[in-house]
Amino acid sequence: MIKMLRRRLVDLAVVLFGVSILTFAFIRLIPGDAVAIMLGANAEVTPERIEAVRERLGLHLPFYQQYFVWLRDVFTGDFGVSIWTGRPVIEEIAGHVWPTLQLTVLALALAVVLAIPLGILMAQLRGRRAEAFVQAASVIGLTVPPFWLGILMILCLSMVAPHLQLLGYVPFSKDPLGNIARLLLPAIAVSLPILANLARLLRSTLLEAMQQDYIRTARAKGVSRRGLLYRHALRNALIPFVTSVGIMAGYLLGGAIVIEQVFAIPGLGRLILGAIAERNYPLLQATILLVTLSFVLVNLIVDLLYAVIDPRAAK
């Protein structure tokens, strides 16, 4: 376990180093003078102003020095200031992170809770006539665009119940019920592809597990079909399932960015799109870095959990 942890941490350090270089290079890769582009066709753009911003961003230093200055700042929690408001970008991110985080967690919970019974059901249909239908339905779930599903839900619900408030966001602390009620539809929309993915994965790992020798042994001992499936196969099939949940978190985040536009939720999606529209590159850079960092950490935690569940993986 300790050995595995150490190896994972070394891997993590290498990956994070790469991520930091890539995110750092991002502003520098913009063709032309990034600062002039950032300031745009603003009447007040003077050479002095450009020089001041270059100075502030440290762009007058050599490339590698810029990187180390930036990295040092990041380690001390200084992610730079927003080009337009002059506020630290970390504050702007903190103001937008909660809706997205809540949406992602809610959607992931929905997907996981529903995927387990659904996956079992799909495995039990193996060889039946209904299998092809369920398989096709699961592919629909996998490929339905969440933003379209969200729009359809808004359209249908507003016809059935026009007085219902579906859009926007209220903080949980202000109106807990309204908060959940408004996040429910977008969470369902983004969780559907993840649900289909996890259920399909569980189905195939269950079917694979049912072919293993320990199942044959259990069957020979006279364990019932239900017992085989629930007590023996499911436990083993859940192991790859857990790993997938971590990976799915990243996909969910992508879906959340898009669905936020549909349901007018002021989350990271709006922040990112706003930053692109305003060419607020320091803000965009910090958002990408922080989100990727948390994504990497989530996957590390999932890997460690995996090792706890399955001691074979800890070797």
Add this chain to the structure above:
Amino acid sequence: MAEHADNSPRPATGPGALMRYFLGKSVLFNIAAALVALQAVVALCAPLLAPYDPLYQDILQRMKGPSAAHWLGTDQFGRDVLARIIYGLRASLGISASAVVLALLVGGTLGLAAAYYRGIVDRIIMRVMDVFFAFPVMLLAIGVIATLGPGALSTAIAIAIVYSPIFARLLRGPALVIVESDYVTAARSIGASDARIIFLHMLPNLASVVVVQFSLLLSSAILVEASLSFLGLGTQPPVPSLGMMLSEGRAFLFLSPWAAVFSGLAILIVAFGLNLFGDALRDDLDPRLRQAPS
């Protein structure tokens, strides 16, 4: 040729063989294949199939529902929704397919090279791929587009960058097994160059993996492309794209939902067909699961 028994393998050529091939497959496989073929025809023959110019604005016929003249209705500028969907599908498939081809070329080559040379080359390539894997897909794509500027070309490049590591990882595994095989050793012993071995001996043996993954990744590329153009980062107006039509239609949802509803449906059908096809193909090529006791 009476002694030519029916069960003996015959060379699979001609339309008869092709028909027998499809008749031997499941219904689902055939539905998927038909859907994929239909998409290809619609995309390739868009100018012949579209009933109107997708950019032609008939202001008097704005936001109309489906009718005999406009099968899927018209949008907020009086443009024919069906024509725009046909051209949008052509654009979406074109962007996504070129992105996945590019990802296959770059990622596939890297994965094969990693498996072939192993050692330090393998370690460096796969570590770099790990770095790209660390980013959530949409976030990396958005970052690339922010750097290059919004547009169809940037979208294709962004999707290619996101999918290259997937191909690298997918091909490296089976390629590691193939490198050990006798025919690679034989090729090496007669002095074949590295590139010759990688592309002419190893790649053809990975064809089934490549075909299945190409179909599955194209399906998800369609969804990523639609998401990006829905966010306004992909194809720019007035050129039709499915994601953008959906986002434009959203503004007029309660006046006329047709453009939004049908363009989303088109995205679903395209992605569904490709995914089902890849899935059916995988089941067909990998018979392991079929032997499962019922």
